[in-house]
Amino acid sequence: MAESFSSSVAKHNFGREGFDMSFEPNWASPPGATIERLMATREIDAEELADGLGLERPDFSLLLSGNARITPTLASALADHLGSTPRFWLARDKTYLSDLARLSAAADTDANWAKAMPVASMRRFGWIDRSVKKDALKDELLSFFNCASLPDWNSRYSGGIGAVAFRRSFAFDVDEMATLVWLRAGERQGIELDLPKFDPKGFIDLLPRLRKLSAFKKPSIFLPRLVEACRTVGVAVTTARAPDGCRASGATWKLASGNPIIHLSFRHRAEDHFWFTFFHEAGHVVMHGDSHLDVEGGDASFLGSSKEENEANLFAQDYLLPREVRKALMDRPHPQAILRAAKLVGVSPGIIVGQLERAKALPPGRLSKMKHRYRWDDNPYMPELASP
Known part of the structure; x- marks a missing residue:
C-alpha cells in the first residue's frame, strides 16, 4: 500500500507533498491538500471518506482546511482508506505546523x-478600498480573502483554488498571485449563490439549451440567465475581469460545498472566445471533475494534461458547431452559409466564425465583423457590448 501511495504522489507531482526537506517553500500545504488529491485519484467522495474516518462533515471540512489536527487514531484511519502509514500522516501534519510557524516568523x-x-487592479475594480494606506494594506488584502492572518491565508489557499493558481511552485510569484486574486473574485461570488446539490445529468441535459443564449448580444441579458440556469443544477457560474498579470480565460474547481464552479474572465472580449471557454470548462466539469485553469499560451492546470485539454476542446467544439454542420462549412465558409448554420444550430454567427477560424477554414479577421465584441467599463464582473 505504501508503494502505491508513493507512486501516486510521484505521478501527480504534488510538490511540497514530496517532502524534499532541503526545499523550504514560502508556503504551507495542509494535509487536506494531499487527502483531496488522493480522494480524486481513488474516486472516493467526501461523504464516503468522512464516514470511513468516523468524522462529521464539519469536522471533515476542518481537516481538509488544515484547521484540525491529525491524531494517532485518525492517522491510522487515513492509512487504511488512502494508503501509506499512520507515521506518514502524523509526520505530514507535523510538517504543516512547522511550515506555518516558519512562515509566521519570517x-x-x-x-x-x-x-x-x-x-492597482484591485483598487480599480473596487475589491479593496481605493484610499487604503500602506500600513493598512495587509489587513485590506486579508479581508478580500476572508482571512484573519497570513498563516490563516497560507492554510486556506494551499489547496483548492490556491492549488490551481500556484501551479509551478509555492513562492509568491506576481503573475500567479494575480491569478489567485482573480480566482478568489469568482469564489466570493460562488459562495453567495444558493446552490442545490450538483446534478451531473441535469447539467448535461441543460447544455444544449445554454448555447441558445449566445443569440443575445448583451452580457447584461445573457449572463444572468446563464448563471441562473446553471445554478438550478448546482453549478456556479461566475465572471470577473482579470487583474494585471493574470492571463486566465477560465477555470473550474469545487467550492467548499462540493459544487463545481466555472469562472470566466471574458478574455479577448469577443463572444466566440467567451462561449468556447464556457463550454470548454463545462467539458471539464462533465468529463474530469477536477481543478483546471486555462490561460493564454497553454494549459496551466496544476493537475492538467494535454489529453484532458483536448477532450474539453472537442467537447466545446461539438456543442457550438456539431460535426455534421462543421463538415458542410469547411470547404465553403461564406457568410450566407454561416448565417444558415448559425440558425440551424441555434448559436450566434460570430461563434460559427470563431470555430471556423480555430479549424483554419477561415483566415483570422476575414469575417470578424460578424462577431459581437465587449468592452470593460466600471463593472469588473460584466463587460458591455462594444459599439460596432
Missing part, C-alpha cells in the same frame, strides 16, 4: 506577500 513575509498582489 520578518519580511508580510511585505513580500502584499508586494506580489495586483493592488
Whole structure:
C-alpha cells in the first residue's frame, strides 16, 4: 500500500507533498491538500471518506482546511482508506505546523506577500478600498480573502483554488498571485449563490439549451440567465475581469460545498472566445471533475494534461458547431452559409466564425465583423457590448 501511495504522489507531482526537506517553500500545504488529491485519484467522495474516518462533515471540512489536527487514531484511519502509514500522516501534519510557524516568523513575509498582489487592479475594480494606506494594506488584502492572518491565508489557499493558481511552485510569484486574486473574485461570488446539490445529468441535459443564449448580444441579458440556469443544477457560474498579470480565460474547481464552479474572465472580449471557454470548462466539469485553469499560451492546470485539454476542446467544439454542420462549412465558409448554420444550430454567427477560424477554414479577421465584441467599463464582473 505504501508503494502505491508513493507512486501516486510521484505521478501527480504534488510538490511540497514530496517532502524534499532541503526545499523550504514560502508556503504551507495542509494535509487536506494531499487527502483531496488522493480522494480524486481513488474516486472516493467526501461523504464516503468522512464516514470511513468516523468524522462529521464539519469536522471533515476542518481537516481538509488544515484547521484540525491529525491524531494517532485518525492517522491510522487515513492509512487504511488512502494508503501509506499512520507515521506518514502524523509526520505530514507535523510538517504543516512547522511550515506555518516558519512562515509566521519570517520578518519580511508580510511585505513580500502584499508586494506580489495586483493592488492597482484591485483598487480599480473596487475589491479593496481605493484610499487604503500602506500600513493598512495587509489587513485590506486579508479581508478580500476572508482571512484573519497570513498563516490563516497560507492554510486556506494551499489547496483548492490556491492549488490551481500556484501551479509551478509555492513562492509568491506576481503573475500567479494575480491569478489567485482573480480566482478568489469568482469564489466570493460562488459562495453567495444558493446552490442545490450538483446534478451531473441535469447539467448535461441543460447544455444544449445554454448555447441558445449566445443569440443575445448583451452580457447584461445573457449572463444572468446563464448563471441562473446553471445554478438550478448546482453549478456556479461566475465572471470577473482579470487583474494585471493574470492571463486566465477560465477555470473550474469545487467550492467548499462540493459544487463545481466555472469562472470566466471574458478574455479577448469577443463572444466566440467567451462561449468556447464556457463550454470548454463545462467539458471539464462533465468529463474530469477536477481543478483546471486555462490561460493564454497553454494549459496551466496544476493537475492538467494535454489529453484532458483536448477532450474539453472537442467537447466545446461539438456543442457550438456539431460535426455534421462543421463538415458542410469547411470547404465553403461564406457568410450566407454561416448565417444558415448559425440558425440551424441555434448559436450566434460570430461563434460559427470563431470555430471556423480555430479549424483554419477561415483566415483570422476575414469575417470578424460578424462577431459581437465587449468592452470593460466600471463593472469588473460584466463587460458591455462594444459599439460596432
